[in-house]
Amino acid sequence: xxxxxxxxxxxxxxxxxxxxxxxxxxxxxxxxxxxxxxxxxxxxxxxxxxxxxxxxxxxxxxxxxxxxxxxxxxxxxxxxxxxxxxxxxxxxxxxxxxxxxxxxxxxxxxxxxxxxxxxxxxxxxxxxxxxxxxxxxxxxxxxxxxxxxxxxxxxxxxxxxxxxxxxxxxxxxxxxxxxxxxxxxxxxxxxxxxxxxxxxxxxxxxxxxxxxxxxxxxxxxxxxxxxxxxxxxxxxxxxxxxxxxxxxxxxxxxxxxxxxxxxxxxxxxxxxxxxxxxxxxxxxxxxxxxxxxxxxxxxxxxxxxxxxxxxxxxxxxxxxxxxxxxxxxxxxxxxxxxxxxxxxxxxxxxxxxxxxxxxxxxxxxxxxxxxxxxxxxxxxxxxxxxxxxxxxxxxxxxxxxxxxxxxxxxxxxxxxxxxxxxxxxxxxxxxxxxxxxxxxxxxxxxxxxxx
Amino acid sequence: xxxxxxxxxxxxxxxxxxxxxxxxxxxxxxxxxxxxxxxxxxxxxxxxxxxxxxxxxxxxxxxxxxxxxxxxxxxxxxxxxxxxxxxxxxxxxxxxxxxxxxxxxxxxxxxxxxxxxxxxxxxxxxxxxxxxxxxxxxxxxxxxxxxxxxxxxxxxxxxxxxxxxxxxxxxxxxxxxxxxxxxxxxxxxxxxxxxxxxxxxxxxxxxxxxxxxxxxx
Numbered sequence: 297x298x299x300x301x302x303x304x305x306x307x308x309x310x311x312x313x314x315x316x317x318x319x320x321x322x323x324x325x326x327x328x329x330x331x332x333x334x335x336x337x338x339x340x341x342x343x344x345x346x347x348x349x350x351x352x353x354x355x356x357x358x359x360x361x362x363x364x365x366x367x368x369x370x371x372x373x374x375x376x377x378x379x380x381x382x383x384x385x386x387x388x389x390x391x392x393x394x395x396x397x398x399x400x401x402x403x404x405x406x407x408x409x410x411x412x413x414x415x416x417x418x419x420x421x422x423x424x425x426x427x428x429x430x431x432x433x434x435x436x437x438x439x440x441x442x443x444x445x446x447x448x449x450x451x452x453x454x455x456x457x458x459x460x461x462x463x464x465x466x467x468x469x470x471x472x473x474x475x476x477x478x479x480x481x482x483x484x485x486x487x488x489x490x491x492x493x494x495x496x497x498x499x500x501x502x503x504x505x506x507x508x509x510x511x512x513x514x515x516x517x518x519x520x521x522x523x524x525x526x527x528x529x530x531x532x533x534x535x536x537x538x539x540x541x542x543x544x545x546x547x548x549x550x551x552x553x554x555x556x557x558x559x560x561x562x563x564x565x566x567x568x569x570x571x572x573x574x575x576x577x578x579x580x581x582x583x584x585x586x587x588x589x590x591x592x593x594x595x596x597x598x599x600x601x602x603x604x605x606x607x608x609x610x611x612x613x614x615x616x617x618x619x620x621x622x623x624x625x626x627x628x629x630x631x632x633x634x635x636x637x638x639x640x641x642x643x644x645x646x647x648x649x650x651x652x653x654x655x656x657x658x659x660x661x662x663x664x665x666x667x668x669x670x671x672x673x674x675x676x677x678x679x680x681x682x683x684x685x686x687x688x689x690x691x692x693x694x695x696x697x698x699x700x701x702x703x704x705x706x707x708x709x710x711x712x713x714x715x716x717x718x719x720x721x722x723x724x725x726x727x728x729x730x731x732x733x734x735x736x737x738x739x740x741x742x743x744x745x746x747x
Numbered sequence: 748x749x750x751x752x753x754x755x756x757x758x759x760x761x762x763x764x765x766x767x768x769x770x771x772x773x774x775x776x777x778x779x780x781x782x783x784x785x786x787x788x789x790x791x792x793x794x795x796x797x798x799x800x801x802x803x804x805x806x807x808x809x810x811x812x813x814x815x816x817x818x819x820x821x822x823x824x825x826x827x828x829x830x831x832x833x834x835x836x837x838x839x840x841x842x843x844x845x846x847x848x849x850x851x852x853x854x855x856x857x858x859x860x861x862x863x864x865x866x867x868x869x870x871x872x873x874x875x876x877x878x879x880x881x882x883x884x885x886x887x888x889x890x891x892x893x894x895x896x897x898x899x900x901x902x903x904x905x906x907x908x909x910x911x912x913x914x915x916x917x918x919x920x921x922x923x924x925x926x927x928x929x930x931x932x933x934x935x936x937x938x939x940x941x942x943x944x945x946x947x948x949x950x951x952x953x954x955x956x957x958x959x960x961x962x963x964x
Contacts, residue, residue, distance in 0.1 A: 350920050372924040378877070379917035380924065382870040388848060389925070392866070395933045396926035404936045426876060440925055580887060605890035616913065617884055620892065620906055634893040663913060681892045 299326040300366040300447075300479075302347060307361035309339075309346065312664060316342050318503040319361070324481065326447075329474050329493050332483040333508075334500035335696045337666030340483035341375065343500065344450045347481065348372050367479065369397075371446035375453040375667070375694060376614060377433035386412075386428075386436045387421040393440050404443075411443035414469060430457030430613075431568030438469060449473065451482040453667075456693040457613065459568045459723050464489060485696050486724070487511060519725055521735040523745050524557055533558040533685055533717040534579075536743070538587035543574045550741045551587065558684070561707070561718035561731050566738030572721045573613070575738070576687045579719075580610055591685075609683035613690045615670035616663060618677060624665070625658040627677060637682040639710050648676065652702055667694040675703055679710045685717045692724040700724070704731045749945040750845045751853035756949050757837050763960060764833055770822065771963035772956070773829035780836035789843050797839055798832075805831040847872050849939060857941040863929050870918050874911075881910045 302324040309317040316339040324330060332340045345351040347365055350372075352358055374380045383389040390411065394404040412418045415435045420428060428436065434454050441449055449470070455463045467489045474480055474493060484490075487510050499506045534556040541549040548571030556562060566572050578585040581601055589596045596604070612618055621627045628649075632642060640648075649655045652672045662670065671691065678686060686707075692700050704727060712718060719736075722728055737746045748756075764772060784794060805828045813824035851869040854860040885906050889896035896903040 345920075348924065350923065369926075370924075371926075372920075374917070374920070374924075376917070379914070380921040382866065382873065382918065382922050382925065382927075384848070384873050391936045392927075393925040395936050396928070396931075398932065398934045399936070400934055401936045401938075404934075444926055582883070582887065602890050602895060605887065606893055609891040610887075612884070612888075616910075617881075618888055620885070620888065620894070620902060622909070630894075631892070636893065663909070677892070683891065 301325055301364070302367070302448075302479075303364040305362045305364070307346075307363060308359045309342065309352070309356065310359055311342070311356045312660070315503060320505060322498070322505055324479065326479050327474075327477050328479055329470075329495045330481045331487075331490055331493075331495040331497045331510075332481065332500065333485065333487075333497060334483075335668065335698065337668050338500040339503070340500055341452050341667075344372065344452050344481060344483060348450055367448035369444065369446050370448040370450060371441035371444050372450040373434065373437040373441065373452065373454045375456050377430045377437065377457055378614075380437055381425050381433075384424055384426075385422050386417055386425065386439070389425070389436070390421075390440060390443050393444055397444055407443045407445075411439040414442055415439040416465070429569035429573075431459060431462035434458055434466060435462065438466060442469075442473070447478055449478055449480045449482075451480070453483050453485070453694055455484065455486070457568075457690060457723075459566075462568050463723075467493070485694070519563075519729050519735070521563070521729065521732065521747055523747065524555070524560075524734050526555075531558040531714065532556070532593075533591065535590040535593075536588070537590065539589050540586045541571060541574060541578055541583075542586075543571070543577070543583050547741060548574055549738065549743055552743045554736075554743060554745075556717065556719065557734075558717045559712070559714040560733040561712060561720060562734045562736055563728055563732040564719055564721045564736045564738065565723070570738045572738055573689055575743075576610060576689055576719075576721070579685075579687060580605065580608060607684045608687070609678050609681055609685070610687040611674060611678055611689060611691050613693070615667070615674040618674040619662050622661055623658065624654070624660050624662060624673065627662060627673065631677045631680040635680045635682075637680050637710065640680055645676070648706075652676075652706075668696065668699045671695060672699065672702060672706075675706055679706060682711075682716075684715065685719065686711060688718065688720045688722075690721055690723065692722055692726075692728075695724075697726065700727050701730075707731060748948055749853055749857060749939065749941045750850040751858050751939075752941065752945050752949050753841060753845060754850065754854075756952060757841050759953065760956065761834055761837055763956065764830060767960050768823065768826045768830075769960050769963060770826050770829060772960050773826065773833045775959060776833045777829065777836050780833075780840045783840055784836070784843060787844060789839075793839075793843075797835055801831050801835045852937060853939040853941070855933075856935055856939050861930070862927075862933055866922070866927070870922065871915075874914055874918065877914065878907065878911060881914075882907050885910070 304320050304322040307317060307320040334340055342351060346363060348370060381389050383392050390408045412421055415438050417435050417439050420432055470480060471493050490510060497508050497510055499508050532555050536552050536554040539552045564572055577583045581604060619627055621630055654669060654672060691703055720732060735746050736743060809824045809828040812827055813819055813821060847869060851865040855862050855865040885903055886896050
């Protein structure tokens with residue numbers, strides 16, 4: 297059998313009159329494992345979509361060159377785990393996919409069985425997808441590609457919402473698929489765990505490719521946090537008293553007594569599906585809890601919604617959720633109109649925008665910005681809302697190291713002080729000790745401080 | 748009963764009672780549906796809601812016909828009043844006993860509906876709870892950004908439409924990446940049967956309905 301090749305030939309691509317790629321050349325041989333890296337906004341997602349032929353459409357356009365992609369049975373996993381399923385449960389999704397692929401009933405049942413065992417989703421098959429955690433959804437997404445027997449796997453930052461266990465599990469699965477001869481293209485910011493896969497590393501920089509290699513030593517991430525000292529802390533932001541949480545119908549946190557301190561940034565970690573995001577939902581009055589949860593000595597249940605939410609804000613996992621307008625300019629003007637942050641005003645904002653490389657984007661539609669640009673804008677917008685407590689749900693997912701330090705810079709200089717509190721959910725621990733003072737862990741349904 | 752055929756049965760009955768005003772038929776339909784729903788052990792709370800929610804519309808129709816038409820026809824007013832309940836109960840019998848997925852499969856397999864309609868609608872249906880969550884989240888974000896969005900606020904709906912457009916785009920990409928191609932044949936993994944028994948039930952119910960419709964008042 298002749299081996300297949302993806303050939304990108306002098307390809308130039310633009311998006312809304314904004315050039316993304318200039319004269320790209322690349323050949324991918326069947327069976328290769330390619331790791332795409334590059335700063336946020338460099339075009340990793342776009343490249344994968346071009347290969348999948350999901351682009352160009354609407355505003356994107358190939359202005360020169362060509363692409364040959366002979367794999368017809370390709371499959372893709374997207375960065376946002378919520379937006380890739382048509383059906384309501386994993387089993388229905390698998391059936392839908394295999395019907396599309398003209399697989400007959402008995403083969404399909406075997407493949408579903410095989411794929412769900414490979415990805416450890418047997419127990420999730422009939423659960424509604426809306427109830428699964430980010431990591432669980434990505435395992436379901438991989439199981440679909442395994443069941444399809446895709447020979448080309450395109451993965452767009454698939455681990456952005458995964459904890460280290462799910463990340464390792466999925467990478468091991470990819471390694472096995474690679475050994476079976478599958479062609480794999482994956483984009484990622486984090487190099488850990490790739491060494492054994494021996495990937496071809498391609499960085500997208502200045503609208504073009506640079507073939508590079510994995511860094512020889514990966515920085516070992518060691519974090520040290522202090523435990524809060526009750527005597528020194530006088531300002532409480534939250535007090536948990538026999539607090540417990542279950543959602544949806546699943547026990548997440550058992551009776552907890554705990555204090556959260558204002559003027560500090562607290563990191564919150566825990567396995568996928570342990571209930572970190574649900575805890576944020578309880579803190580923002582979206583879902584109910586049992587027991588007591590006091591915010592400024594008044595039970596959250598007794599706070600009225602509007603005054604409470606003016607004091608407790610959240611940075612959502614998906615930046616699109618944070619915006620209320622269409623263009624960057626409209627969004628920033630809206631925020632300036634309701635600005636509560638004494639450290640920020642129009643001129644300060646202008647200089648910050650150029651520092652963050654968000655200038656000259658005024659008329660651009662927010663939804664067409666890159667993941668990193670959206671994230672920085674999202675944080676600026678919430679800094680201007682200036683709540684007393686800011687909850688951040690995976691603020692570093694999909695960001696390169698430079699953008700991570702930009703985000704930390706913003707939060708430390710324009711938010712954190714004795715009156716303001718940060719609670720940060722993050723799987724990415726690079727640089728996190730520059731931001732956070734304390735570390736809360738959610739483990740075995742218990743929430744406690746750790747070092 | 749086969750979901751697609753059941754849908755046609757319900758639609759045919761509804762169509763007939765809207766053409767031929769007949770009080771007895773309406774009452775018989777309502778009682779049979781009610782008995783069927785009770786037999787399928789639907790909760791009493793749901794039945795109560797089915798009785799209460801259409802009451803307003805039904806009463807308005809009744810009052811309009813009885814008080815504001817020249818001959819104040821009680822009989823006609825009652826027919827229209829019961830007709831609304833007949834529609835609601837027929838609809839309830841359908842939705843309470845059929846999943847939208849099996850309906851989509853049946854329409855595709857038994858009635859040759861193009862898969863893009865069957866699965867497009869189904870995908871959109873599965874997005875509804877997500878859109879609902881989205882609207883709640885938009886309001887939450889509004890409050891967090893010191894701008895309250897009431898349920899009639901244009902910003903809320905504008906943003907919700909944006910979200911829906913973005914969802915529909917992701918949905919299309921998701922379907923394509925899971926091997927869906929418009930107008931291409933698909934296999935059948937979960938077959939939906941359309942049996943002689945289904946046709947027998949379908950035709951006997953319709954046959955029984957005709958004399959009641961035509962011979963009673």
